[in-house]
Amino acid sequence: MHSPDSIIVVPPHCPDPGHQLRLRPGEKLTFGRAARDLTLDHEGVSRQAGEIAAQGAFWILSNLSRSQTYVVENPEGAGEHIKVAPGRLDAPVPFEFSRVVLPAAGDLLAFEVWAPRHEHLPRHTDGLGGTETVPAFSLDVTKRYFAVLAALCEPRLRGAPHAPVPTVEQVARRLAPRWPAASRATVQWNIDYLAVKLRLKASADAAEGGPRLHGKKEALVSLALRFDLVREDDLAVLPPTAQVRR
Template sequence: MSGIVVHLPRGSGGADGEPGGGAVTLRLGPGEVARFGRGSSTTPVELRLADEAISRLAGEIRVTDDHWQLTNHSTTQTYLVENPEGAGEYLRVSPRRAGAPIPFEFSRVVLPTRRGTNVSFQVFAPDHVYLDPPGAGGSWGASRTVTAYSLDETATYFLVLVALCEPWLRDQSPVAVPTTPQVVERLRGHATGGGLTARAVSSHIDYLADEKLRIGAAAAANEAGAGGCTGTAAAGDRRNGKRDAVVALALKFAVVREEHLALLPPRAEAGARGR
């Protein structure tokens, strides 16, 4: 595993008695640690969680070669680690538990508070390690293989990717990358993706581009021909360029194939022809 991404949403941070601050994103490699809690001048933390029910040093995240671990420093509070892609799947990390291994690719770490809503942050662990095929020879330590593009075909981000690639796979003409609103509409009625908002779809596209397919911002801008644009127009071009680059790479390396279209809900026009 090349590392993890930790994201604290806007409004969750801030100092005691102050409104939550802006969003925080950390990138951690193997062996690195990030601490979380209320923090203070004598107890520095990388993720500051603004709630009086949370300890100054509430816990820490540690990255290993093939997973990440969560330590709970609280003496009284149990933390939850939820799998947003797992239909309610979660695990508990009890008080004083050290180095609990977390198996999820997407995780939401939830800390209890005295308010109506709990405090949480997300952890993304993009890369997976696989054994070489039987007969490849060599020991496990010498033959560990990391896939070039490690995607979970049951995850919502992959569903979004399939929807983006659908026009090419169905050989429609003229071919254009679906817009974010078009992806939202295309997934409407899907069991897990039917409730996605435009913001959620954009977040999945960002995750695909930045973490799963590792398409740099400069490359995405070049794809869109964004040179010379400023302000809102440039931001729109970068967004379009990122979508174009994601689709181009996914199709070029057969990350998404025709059989993946079965993951999408039936098309409305197909139902109309059937009637």
């Protein structure tokens, strides 16, 4: 079953998931210095700078500025980006993760857009032909979030079923040989995205200010191992253990 959310807009300096803006297919969001939905408080941003419309697995961006080009970056795409010219309406954005960058009087302002309904062909098929079964959870093994999930699951997949889930810092160190920019912040970002992608429910201790991140990691590992979202052979996405820095 799909999550009802089509896309999720993460404002600049978003303190927690409660401040994210969630759109269902067909819904729209405006952004700008005086926008009602996403306010970007900078004198270099137009009062009504643009509009985002959710379209299911992707979204479209309208640039309402008369003079500024906007750039939509794929943070995982090694420089992959698209430009949206001034006045361009309904430009489709194909990235699962996007960073919208607006020039603003010498500064660059940015906010993120997630499209968690992106789907991918199943990694394993039964070879019987006919209509393909829609996977309950669609994960892309080439994305960094999958490497983060594999690193979280690794101790238990390597024969220690009751091993503690790695800390965020341990995951960052584990992934650093292939992902030099891995840090506590980037790993935590991917954990938060996985919680959205896999539709985890908010726990009671999260609502009460308890150990939110620890509970989220435990829930992700439990779900991934229960439904074979990560298998032992998937650990090949991780660097060889000999490369991990101490």
